Structures are given as structure tokens and as C-alpha cells.
Amino acid sequence: MDFDLTPVFQIGAVGFITAILHTVLKQAGKEDIAHWATLVGFIIVLYMVAHSVGDLFTEVKRVFLFK
Amino acid sequence: MVKLIGALLVLVSASMVGWQISRSYAKRPVQLRALLVALQMLETEIVYGLTPLQRAFVKVGQRVQKEIGNIFLSAAELLEQGGALSAEESLQKAILRHGAQTALRKQERDVLASLSQVLGSSDREDQQKHLRLAVTHLRGLEEEARAEQNKYEKMYKSLGFLGGLLVVILMF
Numbered sequence: 001m002d003f004d005l006t007p008v009f010q011i012g013a014v015g016f017i018t019a020i021l022h023t024v025l026k027q028a029g030k031e032d033i034a035h036w037a038t039l040v041g042f043i044i045v046l047y048m049v050a051h052s053v054g055d056l057f058t059e060v061k062r063v064f065l066f067k
Numbered sequence: 068m069v070k071l072i073g074a075l076l077v078l079v080s081a082s083m084v085g086w087q088i089s090r091s092y093a094k095r096p097v098q099l100r101a102l103l104v105a106l107q108m109l110e111t112e113i114v115y116g117l118t119p120l121q122r123a124f125v126k127v128g129q130r131v132q133k134e135i136g137n138i139f140l141s142a143a144e145l146l147e148q149g150g151a152l153s154a155e156e157s158l159q160k161a162i163l164r165h166g167a168q169t170a171l172r173k174q175e176r177d178v179l180a181s182l183s184q185v186l187g188s189s190d191r192e193d194q195q196k197h198l199r200l201a202v203t204h205l206r207g208l209e210e211e212a213r214a215e216q217n218k219y220e221k222m223y224k225s226l227g228f229l230g231g232l233l234v235v236i237l238m239f
Contacts, residue, residue: 006239013236021229028222044237 007052011045018042074239078231085227089220094170096216099209101132102175103202105139106182110198113191120154120187121146137165138179154187178204 018041025034105127112123121143128139138161145157152160162176162183178201185197 010236010239014233017229017233017236021226021233024222024225024229028218030222 007048011048014041014045014048070239074235077235077238078228081231081234082224082228085223085225085230088227089223091170092216092220092223095172096209096212098132098135098170099175099205099212101135102171102179103205103209105131105135106198106202106205110195110202113198114195117191134165134169137168138162141165155183158183158186174208175205178208 018038021037021041022034025031025037108127108130109123112118112126113120116123118126124139124143124146128136128143130136131139138158141164142154142158142161145152145160146154159180162179166176182197182201185194187194
């Protein structure tokens with residue numbers, strides 16, 4: 001079984017960058033934009049996670065429903 | 068390998084965009100200062116030198132920083148062409164022509180434009196009064212520009228870099 005770790009690192013990196021973006025924007029006094037940036041980062045991560053979970057579901061179907 | 072080069076390209080170009088924006092923030096106070104100097108020279112030329120406006124524009128334009136000086140030089144050129152342009156019209160046209168090359172915003176352009184309505188159309192004292200008014204106005208704007216520079220210059224630099232990094236990671 002080969003498990004691809006790339007998405008995990010990708011999600012981690014996006015979270016990291018979002019955190020830095022938030023701090024930078026907050027320090028510049030643009031807190032409303034900082035919150036929007038965090039929200040966008042969160043949505044991106046959510047999208048990636050949804051993809052992975054969808055893959056997991058098809059895998060489960062394949063294993064247990066003998067398609 | 069190609070992927071890596073592409074990633075580097077995206078990262079570099081995004082950082083350059085951020086750097087360029089931050090540079091316009093750094094340039095604005097410098098150019099505002101140049102504009103202040105220019106207006107003060109213009110005051111000297113008008114009030115004490117009694118120089119004709121066209122020659123005063125040329126003198127001022129040659130002595131201050133290039134981007135700002137171009138506005139005055141172009142205004143002088145338009146005056147000299149003698150297409151029946153008033154001082155106001157020629158200065159307005161010069162601002163339109165060269166304003167985009169400077170880091171000046173609409174506020175400064177408005178100050179210059181309202182000043183242009185007076186230049187060359189009233190007596191010495193009145194012009195001096197309006198020049199002083201414009202100078203105080205620009206001083207306030209300069210303070211503001213400096214504060215903005217401190218605040219946003221660094222932010223845009225890191226914003227460009229981080230945005231590039233985000234794009235690279237999303238596409239990798």
C-alpha cells in the first residue's frame with residue numbers, strides 16, 4: 001500500500017502561510033482583510049480535505065461493495 | 068525539474084509585484100517633498116523674481132526631481148506652443164500627461180489643479196497666498212504619506228511573497 005503524503009504537507013503549508021498572512025495583515029492594521037484571508041485559506045483547505053474524503057469513500061465502496 | 072523552474076518563476080514574479088507596490092509607497096513621500104520644493108521655488112520666482120510663468124516653470128522643472136519636474140516642463144512647453152492655452156489648461160494637461168508616471172495620488176493632483184486656477188491669473192499677493200495654502204496642504208499629505216509608508220511598505224512586500232508561495236503550494 002502506497003500512501004501519498006503530498007496532500008498532507010500541502011494542507012500544512014497552506015495553513016502555515018495563512019497564519020503568517022493573518023499576522024502580517026493584522027500588524028498593518030487591516031484586521032478585517034486579515035479575517036477574510038484566514039477564511040479563504042480555510043475554504044481552500046476544506047476543499048482539499050473534501051477531495052481526500054471523497055477518495056476515501058470511493059475506496060470504501062470499492063472494498064466493501066465488491067463493485 | 069520543469070515544475071521546479073515554473074514554481075520559482077511564479078514565486079519571483081509574485082514577489083516582484085509586491086515589491087513594486089511597496090516601492091510606490093516609498094516613492095510617494097519623496098515626490099511629495101520634491102513637489103513642495105518646486106512650489107516654494109515657484110513662489111520665489113513669482114513673488115521676488117517676477118519671472119514670466121513659462122520661464123518660471125522651466126526653471127523649476129529643471130531643478131527638481133525628474134518625475135515631478137516633467138510636469139512643469141511639459142506645462143511650460145504647452146504654454147510656449149501658444150495654442151491659446153491658458154496657464155490653467157496647460158498645467159492640467161501636463162498633470163494628466165505625466166501624473167501616471169509619478170506616485171502621486173488624486174489628492175495631490177487636486178491640490179495642483181486648484182492651484183493652477185490661480186497661477187497666472189491674479190496678482191502677486193494672491194498667487195503667493197494660494198501657493199502658501201497649497202504648500203501647507205501638501206505638508207499634511209506628506210505626513211500622511213510617511214505614516215502610510217511605515218505601515219504598508221513592509222506589508223505589501225511580504226504579501227507578494229506569501230501570495231506567490233501560496234499559489235506555488237496549491238499548484239505543486
